[in-house]
Amino acid sequence: MAENKIEIRNLYKAFGKKKVLNGVDLDVKKGESLVVIGGSGTGKSVLIKCIQGLLIPDSGSIKIDGVETVETSENIHEKMGMLFQGAALFDSLSVWENVAFVPLGKGKMSKKDAKTEAIRVLRQVGLAPDVADLSPAELSGGMQKRVGLARAIITKPEIIFFDEPTTGLDPIMADVINDLIIESARGLGATTLTITHDMASARKIADRIAMLYHGKIIWIGTVKEMENSDNPYLQQFITGNAQGPIQVEV
């Protein structure tokens, strides 16, 4: 358990003059569920995009399984799955083609087998087989997230990223997604990194919680430690108070 799956040191990323990540240090242990919380626009999405190589950091080190991601010649994406903030389903493909994108693309699986596999995973995330032939545009937001989840876990990744998996969903659907995240991560034994500002979700799925503020991780600990922490920034965030050290820029 002590082994680090992801190791981030001194990560910097700016867009023009806007400094978004300002020296982030973060370790994600193998098999744990780490949740990163933080206000809107603090760079949470930027952080996971850097880890996945979707954005190139200005400086700093990101290691996965002890290997620097920018230097490795292996395809780091094969180890990782990602559920995007807006699901990011391909709207030119049907639901099952979305879910089976990787197996289909590799050509190792026949179309028929790929579809069977896609339907099996869709069932795992609680979707009926008749959804398979619909187009993503015909689905509700919650269903799209489930399809996105199915697409992320079909490859059995070692690391799964969830970018605000519950935003925009009603509380019950949000909880269903929470359960799915816990189940699918446990089922695969995967390491997960979740971004959220939904505290109920964070409490439910996190082994540890980290708070991102002004481009740095200012606090990290278990859920229990969080409740008892006297860090004023953290307290303000989890109680959702407009008064406190965190100034909202309007």
Added chain:
Amino acid sequence: MLKKTLGTFLQTLGKAPLAFIINLGYFTQFVAKSVYNCFMPPFYFRLFGMQFLNIGFYSLPVVGLTTLFAGMVIAIQTYSGISEYGAESVVASVVLISVTRELAPVLSALMVAGRIGAAMAAEIGTMRVTEQIDALITLSANPFRYLIAPRIWAAIIVMPLLVLFGDIIGIFGGYLVGVYKLDFNPANYITNTMDFMKSTDIIMGMVKAGVFGFIISVMGCYHGYRSKGGAQGVGEATTNAVVTASILILIANYLITELFFAR
């Protein structure tokens, strides 16, 4: 020190040219990357086929209509501009040469730029702003091979075929006007057309078309790929794709023409 001096120097120069130079850098890089990935496996034949059908088959009506009227108008203009004597052979040859060398390639390309360049920018732009391009990468698919290469190949291959079709329709437009409006002898018109027909003209037109196909697809993909900021950004990308492609088509047309015909 040097950086600072350079910074102030560039600042005094003004931001617009600087932005242009930066964009030129991005653009060159984008084109190089696109071309490189056009030759790297995996090749997505199904996506290529879809683009081929979309660019080629569905552009037939628009290309047919434009070249038909272009051929017709050239026939009338030529006739009204010359003396009666020998009009029959002059009209046929002018229609033939102007359609195959210039009108069919350029007009078809401009029409396709409006239709396809815009669609490519909108489609890829939407995929960009809804993170579908990021999703492709996380699913180990290279967007340059999955999205851009099939579009470039399809455009380069289908444009010459469209122009060949435009040639035929344009010449036919001239024939219609010649025979039904100017009372030329149909058999003579056809013989005259055949006499002046040169395979180099037709092939040059098709080579131009291939270049225009490259321009249209690259501009569509580039503006789509770099769009940001939601629906408005995609709208801007669409407009920019069409405008830049059209301008580049006209410039490239001049350069190619000068290279091959100005002797």
